[in-house]
Amino acid sequence: MNVIGYVRASTQGQAKDGYSLAYQLDEIQAYCKQQGWTLLQTFYDEGISGAKINEDTLEVDRGGLQNVLHYLSSNKVDYVLTLNTSRLWRSDIVKVLIHREFKKYGVDIKSIEQPQYSIYKKDPSDLLINGLMELLDQYQRLEIAMKLRRGRNKKAQQGGYAGGNVALGYKVKKGKKAIEVDNRQASTVQRVFERRKR
Template identity: 75%
Template sequence: MSGSRIHILRLFKDESISGAKVDEETFEVDRLGFQEMLEYLSHHEVDYVVTLNTSRLWRSDIVKVLVHRELKKYGVDIRSIEQPQYSIHKKDPSDFLINGLMELLDQYQRLEISLKLGRGRNKKSQQGGYVGGNVALGYKVEKGKKSLVIDERQAKTVQRVFDLKEAYPSWTLTQLAEQLNEDGHRTKQGKKFSKVQVKRILDRKAFYCGLYRYGEITTNGKHQAIL
């Protein structure tokens, strides 16, 4: 980066960050795009991670702390287009106040939208219907309808994950991912599996058995079970 000019090395994208969680076992941000970015940073010299707004990197204080921790590890700072003064190293009180207020406003707007949509989604989820969001591996959204149907190729991958877990209970997530890749299985994006993606599949066992969960609601889903 020289002056105001930025040389873009690579673009990373998450399908969604609204539901980003922290992996309690590894204390890492459970987001595929973010993990791919960290892998890239570990092998390349990078000065900044460029984003439209810091809300594209985190939407909770705990995720913010973890993002800062990982970027500092690689000596990388943040450049935000909408927050040009933002830096993970800056201690200026005025910058802290401005950035904090912007983040609070963003949270307020998301909460307001969530409350408006919540009633309709709760009603549909109580009936076991798909209410939107990321589609789990093994399924696809039926064209013209907001319902899930099985993707036969992906379903075989899901079944293989649980077969391996049952056959080799002591295997780590990394070992499971390596075996999947060796068997020729691929993600929705056609990429090799990582331990984060394998854990995500295992965590959805109830869903793959036919249950549907939305918030605190758990009911029999309208989708066909894979397991």
């Protein structure tokens, strides 16, 4: 079997949850060795959500996944091998788009943690189990987003820096979660206010 690997981590925090890129790659290499499969190449997406799409073109907006599709267009591959399907998608629309593209090239998905998964198989039990796992993935993604949003709102309400763009006259030091005055920009802001008073 000729396979290509795909690994994705959407945040630095995923390393703590067992989804670091290095961990996924090790699992893929070990699985190929165990099965006697040829791992042709591995593609990566780091720091990108599994639910991200380009709404204008209705394409999955990930460089590594686009490289997978480009590779499939000119190479014979049996499977795209991944730790689990949540590495490929975290929403129904992305799942549909990936299924469509993989079917175009006659390739299937092999998930290490979901060994019965196939985009071609129509077994009702497998469909139910895999569907439940995907629902749990989507639920987890939405729950994490909600908790992050609440945390940012709380920090902002307490006068802290909650991320995002910093107002002119302030800066964020790398590695710190607080803003401080940028003296160079602050003098510009002061001049603007002085001119406005005139």
